[in-house]
Amino acid sequence: MKTVASNMAGTVFKILVSPGQEVKAGDDVVILESMKMEVPVAAEVSGTVAKVRVGEGDFVNEGDIIVELE
Amino acid sequence: MLTKVLVANRGEIACRIIRGCKSLGIRTVAIYSEADASALHVSLADEAVPAGPSPVAQSYLRADHIVELAKSVDADAIHPGYGLLSENANFARLCRDAGLVFVGPPASAIEEMGSKVSARAMAARAGIPVVPGTAGAVESAQEAAEAARLIGFPVMLKASAGGGGIGMVTAYDEEALLQAFESSVKRVKSYFGDGTMYVEKYIPRPRHVEIQILADTHGNALHFGERECSIQRRHQKIVEEAPSSAVTPELRERIGGSALRLVQELGYTGVGTVEFLLDEDGQYYFLEMNTRLQVEHPVTEEAYGVDLVEWQLRVAAGEQLAPELFGREPARHAIECRICAEDPVRFLPSPGLVTTLRLPEGAGIRQEIGIREGDFITPYYDPMFAKMIVSGATRDEACARMAEALDRYEVAGVKSNIPLLSSIIRDEEFLRGNTHTSFLRERGLTSSV
Incomplete structure (x- = not known):
């Protein structure tokens, strides 16, 4: 299974994709917010969104899986 | 001397101000968001009052509410620290209207220096050297380019309401400036609610x-x-x-x-x-x-x-x-x-x-x-x-x-x-x-x- 992981610790500010959606490598899937900075997280590979594992406002650690692709 | 100061801030600067008050025999009141309920600054102060949920907009930036809190604990002054409400002229006015000492300059001085365009104009009036640039705001990409030609490239495009380098662009030629203008204005507007821009000579390695x-x-x-x-x-x-x-x-x-x-x-x-x-x-x-x-x-x-x-x-x-x-x-x-x-x-x-x-x-x-x-x-x-x-x-x-x-x-x-x-x-x-x-x-x- 292909996944997208968080690139920093922070709260989920915005989720940009939903299950069933096609994403290309490089597309932003989530925007994280931490310490007054908004940082987008991009998919590293292309695929279809199978599951979004987080909700807006959730706290994630660096390396946590945010989105599953198939 | 002041008798009781409410410290409208958090973190290391709140701790520093509390220490400063103590050395003068002034009582201190901390405010804290939900995330800061057990923070160090809270434990150092003589009293502490909750200010609201964790995001700053719902706690440390609520000017009216903080003034009310200060009144409710009988503080006679508010120290804003740095960041947060420290350079908010309206907050300084609210404090003074409520009969509280705002530990800072007059609201008018905060206002004058809050806009880079007006600050620059006042500095120039006072005979202080300013970076060669537009005296006021540039309204369009064309106006910015015209100003840049007079000043000489490279130039910097800056936000009047700005800080932290947001919306700041260094342009080495006219094409780059024209290209950057619209997106920079948009970015600055979304951050500060005011997209006023000005152009300055770029000074290398200052x-x-x-x-x-x-x-x-x-x-x-x-x-x-x-x-x-x-x-x-x-x-x-x-x-x-x-x-x-x-x-x-x-x-x-x-x-x-x-x-x-x-x-x-x-x-x-x-x-x-x-x-x-x-x-x-x-x-x-x-x-x-x-x-x-x-x-x-x-x-x-x-x-x-x-x-x-x-x-x-x-x-x-x-x-x-x-x-x-x-x-x-x-x-x-x-x-x-x-x-x-x-x-x-x-x-x-x-x-x-x-x-x-x-x-x-x-x-x-x-x-x-x-x-x-x-x-x-x-x-x-x-x-x-x-x-x-x-x-x-x-x-x-x-x-x-x-x-x-x-x-x-x-x-x-x-x-x-x-x-x-x-x-x-x-x-x-x-x-x-x-x-x-x-x-x-x-x-x-x-x-x-």
């Missing part, structure tokens, strides 16, 4: 030099020389020092004199900082004025042997500046490192649980900190959680002490910028005093500033 001023309500004002804050990442300072290796006593008096002319023109009172760019030929240009206590105020305190928070409180209470404060020279060299919970290479924030925290002690070492071991650094606020200030008889001594102290600074559980600070302090150009605002990039100390 030093950031700023003058600390102190003025009372009886018409007396003085300056405590300069701090150099050229070492910046993402346009934010991370290493500051006093005095600057580029400033002679003669230049110090000239820049200091310029800063005091602005103070007079503004009717300014309290502590404040007038920021300048210093070019490679020793020419200086007004940048902006920060109408509050500065993050890096401790380097001036150590170099000049003065307690700026104490004097800020004394002046707010109506006291006159003491004669012995005048005519001082820097007696020591002081350096400050800002300790941030962030990735030292990518500069991305790194909130989390601080599992280990051991601060070095020793001659000439001063710690300012807002957390304890076992505290959680939340994602809601600034990544800077502490500052270490080291002083010595000479710059070389201060640098050597700082390098050694950074080696002994232990923080685990979150990433910190200590490895970066350590490389800066040991860099041979830094040790020679050859610093400027592009230092980190030019020295290859980071890939992404």
Whole structure:
């Protein structure tokens, strides 16, 4: 299974994709917010969104899986 | 003197202000968001009141609510610290309308200096050198390009309401300027609600030099020389020092004199900082004025042997500046490192649980900190959680002490910028005093500033 992981610790500010959606490598899937900075997280590979594992406002650690692709 | 001060801030600066109040026998009231309920500043204050949910907009930025809180605990003054509401003219007015002392300048001075366009115009009126640029705002990309042709490329496009480098663009030719204009305006509008832009000549490799001023309500004002804050990442300072290796006593008096002319023109009172760019030929240009206590105020305190928070409180209470404060020279060299919970290479924030925290002690070492071991650094606020200030008889001594102290600074559980600070302090150009605002990039100390 292909996944997208968080690139920093922070709260989920915005989720940009939903299950069933096609994403290309490089597309932003989530925007994280931490310490007054908004940082987008991009998919590293292309695929279809199978599951979004987080909700807006959730706290994630660096390396946590945010989105599953198939 | 004041009897009870509500500290409308958090973290290390709230702790610093509480300590300053205590040394004058003033009682203190902390405010805290939900995330800060058990924070260090809360435990240091005599009293503490909840200010609301964790996001700053719902707690530390609620001006009306904070004034109400101060009234409810019978405080007679509010100290805003830095950031948050410290440069909000409306907040200063609300405090005064409620019969509270605002520990800061008149609201009108905050307003005048809050807009870069009006600040620049006032500086020019006071005869202070300003960077060649548009006297006012540029309304369109074409107007910006016309102005740039008169000034001469390269130029910088800047936001009037700006700060932190947001919306700032360096353009080497007309095409680049035209291309950047619209997106820059859009970005600035979304951040500050005001998309007013101006154009300035780009000065290569400048030093950031700023003058600390102190003025009372009886018409007396003085300056405590300069701090150099050229070492910046993402346009934010991370290493500051006093005095600057580029400033002679003669230049110090000239820049200091310029800063005091602005103070007079503004009717300014309290502590404040007038920021300048210093070019490679020793020419200086007004940048902006920060109408509050500065993050890096401790380097001036150590170099000049003065307690700026104490004097800020004394002046707010109506006291006159003491004669012995005048005519001082820097007696020591002081350096400050800002300790941030962030990735030292990518500069991305790194909130989390601080599992280990051991601060070095020793001659000439001063710690300012807002957390304890076992505290959680939340994602809601600034990544800077502490500052270490080291002083010595000479710059070389201060640098050597700082390098050694950074080696002994232990923080685990979150990433910190200590490895970066350590490389800066040991860099041979830094040790020679050859610093400027592009230092980190030019020295290859980071890939992404």
